[in-house]
Amino acid sequence: MPYEDLKREIVQAFIFLEEHGLNWAYSGNISVKVGEDLFLISPSGVWKARMKPEDVLLVTGDGKVLEGNGKPSVEFKTHVAIYRARRDVKAVVHAHPIYAGIIAAKRVDIEPVLEELTFYVGGTIRVASYAPSGTEELARNAVEALGDKKAVILANHGVVACGSSLEEALAVLGYVERAAKVAVYSMLIGGVHPLPREAQTLERELYVQKLQKVLFK
Numbered sequence: 001m002p003y004e005d006l007k008r009e010i011v012q013a014f015i016f017l018e019e020h021g022l023n024w025a026y027s028g029n030i031s032v033k034v035g036e037d038l039f040l041i042s043p044s045g046v047w048k049a050r051m052k053p054e055d056v057l058l059v060t061g062d063g064k065v066l067e068g069n070g071k072p073s074v075e076f077k078t079h080v081a082i083y084r085a086r087r088d089v090k091a092v093v094h095a096h097p098i099y100a101g102i103i104a105a106k107r108v109d110i111e112p113v114l115e116e117l118t119f120y121v122g123g124t125i126r127v128a129s130y131a132p133s134g135t136e137e138l139a140r141n142a143v144e145a146l147g148d149k150k151a152v153i154l155a156n157h158g159v160v161a162c163g164s165s166l167e168e169a170l171a172v173l174g175y176v177e178r179a180a181k182v183a184v185y186s187m188l189i190g191g192v193h194p195l196p197r198e199a200q201t202l203e204r205e206l207y208v209q210k211l212q213k214v215l216f217k
Helices: 004-019 076-085 098-106 115-121 136-146 166-188 197-216
Strands: 029-035 038-041 057-060 065-067 091-095 151-154 158-163
Touching (some): 004 091, 038 076, 076 136, 098 158, 098 166, 115 166
Antiparallel strands (some): 029 038, 151 158
């Protein structure tokens, strides 16, 4: 089976997400870029943690299914828009973790409450303006709010994390959920004190250096 190892990784990723409370049932989607305008992506309408490798679809950028049965995830447009906007991105994970979901409902950006948020994710995580699932508008909003960072929160929806590999995209999702949890609890006990500005600047410089290494290697 072509891309068999990557398909297994996608299935294992969904199991990991569900076991760690980061996603549930039919929600969420994962894609990996495997060629120019060619992607592996999870199908819609299936319990993600119960998928088999053969359920993962091979699709073109316009949504044509080349391998597998079923329809690509409803959020396929958002995935493709991110790949086309960001040459460094090779994997995209969309999930519905609880604390990031609270942030999505409150529609407040996550400031760098932890050092790791800037170093690994790029800094303040923005909430993209609301648009219905599966629409071109949502794809545009997500790309605009993402910028050069590795995660964006979709208003009243969930999180999109990306990276140069599926492993990195999963790690980014975890960093965002950790930061969201810290932010939510901080708001409950008096407010958030983000990383000092000079520390944010230093961590941001290190992040940009890493990003450039991926782009120009």
